[in-house]
Every structure is written in structure tokens, then in C-alpha cells.
Amino acid sequence: MASHLVGYPRMGPKRELKFALESFWDGRSTAKDLQKVGADLMSSIWKQMADAGIKYIPSNTFSYFDQVLDTTAMLGAVPDRYGWDGGEIGFDVYLSMARGNASVPAMEMAKWFDTNYHYIVPELGPDVNFSYASHKAVAEYEEAKKLGVDTVPVLIGPVSYLLLSKPAKGVEKTFSPLSLLRKILPIYKEVVSELKAAGASWVQFDEPTLVTDLDSHQLQAFTEAYSELESCLSGVNVVVETYFADVPAEAYKVLACLKGVTGFGFDLVRGTKTLDLIKGGFPTGKYLFAGVVDGRNIWANDLAGSLSTLHALESIVGKDKLVVSTSCSLLHTPVDLDNETELDEEIKSWLAFAAQKVVEVNALAKALAGQKDEAFFSANAAAQASRKSSPRVTNEAVQKATAALRGSDHRRASTVSARLNAQQRKLNLPVIPTTTIGSFPQTMELRRLRREFKDKKISEEEYVEAVKEEINKVVKLQEELDIDVLVHGEFERNDIIEYFGEQFLGFAFTVNGWVQSYGSHCVKPPIIYGDVSRPKPMTVFWSTMAQSMTARPMKGMLTGPVTILNWSFVRNDQPRFETCYQIALAIKDEVEVLEEAGINVIQIDEAALGEGLPLRKCEQSIYLDWAVHSFRITNCGVRDTTQIHTHMCYSHFCNIIPSFIDMDADVITMENSRSDEKLHSVFRKGVEFGGGIVSGVYETHSLIIPLAEEIAHRTIKMLATNILWFNPDFVLKTCKHTGVKLALKNFIAAAELLRTQLAHAKKEKFE
Numbered sequence: 001m002a003s004h005l006v007g008y009p010r011m012g013p014k015r016e017l018k019f020a021l022e023s024f025w026d027g028r029s030t031a032k033d034l035q036k037v038g039a040d041l042m043s044s045i046w047k048q049m050a051d052a053g054i055k056y057i058p059s060n061t062f063s064y065f066d067q068v069l070d071t072t073a074m075l076g077a078v079p080d081r082y083g084w085d086g087g088e089i090g091f092d093v094y095l096s097m098a099r100g101n102a103s104v105p106a107m108e109m110a111k112w113f114d115t116n117y118h119y120i121v122p123e124l125g126p127d128v129n130f131s132y133a134s135h136k137a138v139a140e141y142e143e144a145k146k147l148g149v150d151t152v153p154v155l156i157g158p159v160s161y162l163l164l165s166k167p168a169k170g171v172e173k174t175f176s177p178l179s180l181l182r183k184i185l186p187i188y189k190e191v192v193s194e195l196k197a198a199g200a201s202w203v204q205f206d207e208p209t210l211v212t213d214l215d216s217h218q219l220q221a222f223t224e225a226y227s228e229l230e231s232c233l234s235g236v237n238v239v240v241e242t243y244f245a246d247v248p249a250e251a252y253k254v255l256a257c258l259k260g261v262t263g264f265g266f267d268l269v270r271g272t273k274t275l276d277l278i279k280g281g282f283p284t285g286k287y288l289f290a291g292v293v294d295g296r297n298i299w300a301n302d303l304a305g306s307l308s309t310l311h312a313l314e315s316i317v318g319k320d321k322l323v324v325s326t327s328c329s330l331l332h333t334p335v336d337l338d339n340e341t342e343l344d345e346e347i348k349s350w351l352a353f354a355a356q357k358v359v360e361v362n363a364l365a366k367a368l369a370g371q372k373d374e375a376f377f378s379a380n381a382a383a384q385a386s387r388k389s390s391p392r393v394t395n396e397a398v399q400k401a402t403a404a405l406r407g408s409d410h411r412r413a414s415t416v417s418a419r420l421n422a423q424q425r426k427l428n429l430p431v432i433p434t435t436t437i438g439s440f441p442q443t444m445e446l447r448r449l450r451r452e453f454k455d456k457k458i459s460e461e462e463y464v465e466a467v468k469e470e471i472n473k474v475v476k477l478q479e480e481l482d483i484d485v486l487v488h489g490e491f492e493r494n495d496i497i498e499y500f501g502e503q504f505l506g507f508a509f510t511v512n513g514w515v516q517s518y519g520s521h522c523v524k525p526p527i528i529y530g531d532v533s534r535p536k537p538m539t540v541f542w543s544t545m546a547q548s549m550t551a552r553p554m555k556g557m558l559t560g561p562v563t564i565l566n567w568s569f570v571r572n573d574q575p576r577f578e579t580c581y582q583i584a585l586a587i588k589d590e591v592e593v594l595e596e597a598g599i600n601v602i603q604i605d606e607a608a609l610g611e612g613l614p615l616r617k618c619e620q621s622i623y624l625d626w627a628v629h630s631f632r633i634t635n636c637g638v639r640d641t642t643q644i645h646t647h648m649c650y651s652h653f654c655n656i657i658p659s660f661i662d663m664d665a666d667v668i669t670m671e672n673s674r675s676d677e678k679l680h681s682v683f684r685k686g687v688e689f690g691g692g693i694v695s696g697v698y699e700t701h702s703l704i705i706p707l708a709e710e711i712a713h714r715t716i717k718m719l720a721t722n723i724l725w726f727n728p729d730f731v732l733k734t735c736k737h738t739g740v741k742l743a744l745k746n747f748i749a750a751a752e753l754l755r756t757q758l759a760h761a762k763k764e765k766f767e
Helices: 016-025 031-052 067-075 091-099 136-146 158-163 177-198 216-233 249-256 272-280 303-317 354-368 374-389 396-403 416-427 444-454 460-481 540-547 561-566 576-596 617-635 654-662 678-684 708-718 737-766
Strands: 057-059 109-111 118-120 151-156 202-206 237-241 263-267 287-293 322-326 505-508 515-518 521-523 527-533 555-559 601-605 643-648 667-670 692-696 723-727
Touching: 016 031, 016 091, 031 057, 031 136, 031 354, 057 136, 067 091, 067 118, 067 136, 067 151, 067 158, 067 177, 136 151, 136 177, 151 177, 158 177, 158 216, 177 216, 216 249, 237 287, 249 272, 263 272, 272 303, 287 303, 287 354, 303 322, 303 354, 303 374, 322 354, 354 374, 396 527, 396 576, 416 643, 444 460, 460 540, 460 737, 527 576, 540 576, 555 576, 561 576, 561 617, 576 601, 576 617, 601 617, 617 654, 654 667
Parallel strands: 057 151, 151 202, 202 237, 237 263, 263 287, 287 322, 555 601, 601 643, 643 667, 667 692, 692 723
Antiparallel strands: 109 118, 505 527, 515 521
16 A cells, blocks of 8 residues: 655645744744744644654755755855855745845746746756755754655656756857756755655656657656666666656656656546557566546535546556555645535535545545455545535536537627727827726725624625725825826725625635735635626626716726636636636626626736646647637627726736737736746747737836836837837735835836927927
8 A cells, every 4th residue: 555645735734834924934934933933834744744654754845935946045146136155045035035035126027837836946056056955854854754654755857847947047058958857957956865864765856847848859868867867876766757748758757767767657637648658568577657636626526436447557566666646746736625614514525635635645545455444435435426416516608608609709809999089089099098907905904804794793884895995095106196097996896706706606715725925925725616607786886986086987897708707717627618618707797787887997807718628739729829819809798988907917928929919908917027927938929919018117026116217117128119108017015105106106117208209209300
């Protein structure tokens, strides 16, 4: 019997790490206090896994910010701007790389493959002097060993680390970080040697890039890396772990021949075709870590189906070489379903969070060893049957409406250029109009009032009056700053997904179902368990209230269907596009009611469009077709004079710009500061769009507030390409109140500078 977990959530069942981090950042606690919280969380996680019977327990999956940043620290790959002068990397340098500080910006964030987790992108160049600068992996292994738990230390594999990196500032964009492979391998050797000396019998190398489209040169790098590491891997068992998708056939061949490797881990939930590769041939004598328990979603495992799969694999690799595992790290699921005291009991019976998935993994391993827990399997079968037959899952009217969408194309009647002319006549906006993404910072008092209203401790009238007061303040602030298109601040909203999901049918919500997105930031994704519909208007009351406070255009603020889908735990009993179309129809109803209520600018955010992009190129066009179609459904019926905005945040979106443009919004906003102004390069390459481009002009997560001249300089490059708007990179909700007004003041001043420059240029042209 053998069971294994790829990784486990690090925030804690009540977000203990989040609050400890934020306390440390705010100066309310010390580094020692923070480390005490981290140590307590790690020890409780290891003990939980050991008590559940897991054989291969991971260590070094805990992180104070991000596991890729941990690897950067291990390799001493600190960009020069952080002033690190060698030695063991401490919290000050580590967190400066993650968050920036008062004098230098943070490193870029990017989505971790197709998840809502963000990693800190390593910045590398030919002159980086690598050194073994963080002994975290060894320290965690030794700490677990003191507690009587023998763990499997987890390292981001050397090739994946380099493939996830980017050229540092000032380095030619053509520079390949993969060329640094031989420079970092000696450090990996040091780490493995220390782990062996400490007593580790297994080491896990995560090489998730093996599921992506790699060329022959990149695949050859894996062969070279593990051949070079082979001598130091002697005397320790090594598992190379992949996840999130199928391993392509060529990559599978390379993987199966890696030297010094004892076993291979595969995602057999999302990577169903990998099963065929295994059945076609698996390396003799190697371990197979079979990821049959879903690490990405919250549905209880179909134990009978998984056991059948495991029996088939057992006949191929042998009982002694088969290990039951999760499909990926459980980082992407909430911690413990037992903490959900308010969740509907029937829906709760269909679910499994991280703690429950640990039990599922071990139950399958025991069943495979002939020790099947019949009662546990019977309860699981009953829950599976309940979910399939429950009348609350299916809405016939919604199913019919969705079916009618297939094969059709939903577009607005006029071209974007014609619509912009009509909108300008109505809105009368200046050159380079200014706006913001949507939300403003919320006070602790407002959050308290929202909780009390939800708990029925205050009346609806009291709550509405409190929110109205906050909206009035932010409207006056925007008018004072001379912003052109205003937002109402979204003070009534807890979260951009949860707020809408709470008003849809087919959604369920948790109290403690938090999942880490980046750093201390956690999200609480709703659960889509059934057909989705909108029983009544969701935002009209607040948007019209805000519009009544000003003569300037007030944006209606909605979250788009693709983002709601990608940032939720989605039902797995029908294709994802079916669910997305259902959400699109619900949003369409809201858009049309907003328009009728006199809201002439409506933003439908699709921040997560790129996030749902399949990792393999051969699968991407299908996704983009239905994702873009879903967005167009939401606004295909509005008048030309109604201006539709959309927004995309941190993503590798450059390759899907044509699809983003095909969404046919009037104005599109893209993050452009933290990613080295990639947006500029895209449009310099000749991408054409007749609508408005909102170039994110400052990074709202940064502690640095840029000067107006700096913002203007960043943006001047875009003036020759499109009709330009001005916008921050991201929502202001996560910013400190004290910095927002100054940042926006500089932001407006930058727009005025550019308007002046344009006016002078125009005057000179005609003279």
C-alpha cells in the first residue's frame, strides 16, 4: 500500500498565514512571530498526513509567498536592484522581490499555468552569479524529521524553473534562460547532497512544463539535466512529477528515459490521454505515481471509477510500483470541508476539500492493497448517485436556452469604429479619457457592516445608507480629481465573483473555502453545482444610485462569464462551455437592464480569459472560440451608443490578442506595467484594433507611487497605435487608502501632460 500527495495548501484552515504575513508587513509583529506561525502550520500539516496514513508526505511545499520565488532564493538569482550582497537570503530581500519596497518595484507576477495561482517570474541573464542562498528545503526536511515524519522534499525541477523564467531588464529579449542550465545544476546537486546527508530517501522534482508544447531543444534539456544530476541522485529515490494536462507523446518518451529517476507522476484527471501512453509502455521497474484524485476541483472522487483505473494500471506496472496520488498539489483547493457549518448538507455530501482528498487517496491505496473500507466506498457511491439524480442540478428552461446558442454567432450590428463615433457624440469625452478598473479600498467598518447585514444584525436601510455614503465619497473624489468616466467603488461587493454568484441560481458558497491566489491574497471561489440563471437584477440599484450623484458617465460594473467560470469550482458533469453559455445568458439579462436604466458605459471584466487557455496549442482554438462567443453573447443586443469595456489582468496574453480583439468590445484594458510593457510591443507588431486601448499605466500592487512624468513616458509609446485611454493596471480595492488619492492625482496629471503634448504636436503639424 502506497499513497502520496503532490502538495498541500499552506495558508491554514483559517488563513493563519495570511494574517501573520499582513501583520508582519504592517509592522505589528516580528519575523520571529511569522516564523512561529509557519512552523506551527507545517507541523500540523505533516502530522495530519501521517495520521491519515499517507506514505509519501511532501515537504518544502510550504512557502511564505511562492514556491518559484523560493527556488529563485535557493539559487541566489536575486536581481541587482534589491541590493542583496550574498549570504542566506532573509525576509527583507525575499519579500522585496515579491512585493517591491519604497524604492524598487516587485518582480513580475504571472499565472501558474492555467490556474488562478500566481508565481513570481524569475529574471535571468547571462551574467547571473548563482549561489546556494536558501537552505529552506533541507531545513524543512530536518524539521519534519524531528517531529517523527519522514518526508519527500519537493523542488521545482531545474528545466521547468528556467522555462518559467524571463530575460531580466536590460537583457536581450532573445536571450534564452535555458542556456543557464549548466550554471544552476551544481546548486541542485548541493541541495540533493544535503538532503541525502540529512536522511532523505526520496526527492520530488516538479517538472510541470513537460505537459506544454516543447521543441526538441527544450526536451533535450531534460535529458541533459538529469544525466548531469545522475551521479548525485545515486542513493536517493527520485520522482519527476507532472500535472495539469496530458504529457505529449514526445515528452513522455523523453521522461521515461531520464537517468537517475525512480518514478514518474502524472495527472490522470486532466491528463486522460496519458493513460493510453502508459498502457502503450511503461519503463520496467519504475514507480508510477498515479494522480487519480483531483487536486484542482472540490468534487468528491468517484472512488469506484478510480479504483478501476488503478487496477488497470496495476496490471501494467505491478502492485509494488503503483502509488496512489493527487493529480497535482492540493494548493488549489480549500483546506477542510469540516469547517463548513453553513453549507447545504446535500451539496456538502458531494464535495471533498484538501483534508478529505487526503483520506480519499489513502482509502484508494488501502483498497488496492486488499483492505477496502466498504462503508466508506458505499457512502461515496451514494453521494455520487445523489448528485446525478438531484432535481436542484437541472433547469430545463436554462438547458433549452443554452442549446439554442450552439452553432450561432452573436455580434453587435455595427463595427467598433462606427460605435465609437456614436458613443463619442453621446458621451463627449476628452482626448485620452481617464477611468479606473472599478473598485476602491473598503474600510474595516464597511466590511463589518456588510457582515452584520448578512447576519441580520442591522437593517437593510442601515446597510444601504452606509454604502451610499461611501459611494458618494468616491464619486466626489473622482470629480475632484477630474476623472472622466467614474465608477461607484463596488462597496457593496465582497468579491467580484462571489457577489454575482450569490445572486445566481446553481451556485453554492462556503464560509472558509479560501484558496491562495498570490502572497497573502486568498479567494473564496463559489461552487457551480447546477444550471445557472439570474432570477432578478443584480447591480442596477447601486449603479443608478451612483449615476444620480454625478453628471459624468458612471460605469456599470460586471464580471464576465469566462472569468466567473474560471474563478469558480465548476461542475464536472457537463462540458465547461455549456456552463459558460449559461452564465453568459444571465449576464446578458443584466447588461440589457443596465442599459435601459440609463447606464451608457458598461464594463464586463474578463480578467481570466487567458487563464483558462489550455496548455497545449492544439486545444486552444476550441476554448477561445466558445470563450469569446460567451463574451459576445453578453452584449450583442445593446445599442451603438452603449459603450462596452472589458479588462484583462496578469496573464501571458500576447499570443491571444486576436481573440481578445474578436470579443468586439469598444474599449479593452490590459495590464501593462508589471509585465515590462509587453502590450506596447504587441501593437508595434501591427495588431490592429479600431476600438479604444486602455494601457494600464501604474502597478497598483506596488508600494511605489509613480510620478506623472513617469506615467506619461510609459504611455507615449501607445499614442501612435490606437485611441488611448488611461487606467491603473488593476483594481484599487487592494491598495491602502492613504496612497490611492496621490496615485490617482499623478495618474490624472500624466493624462494632462499627454493631452498637452498631443495638442502641441497637432498645432505644429498644421502650421
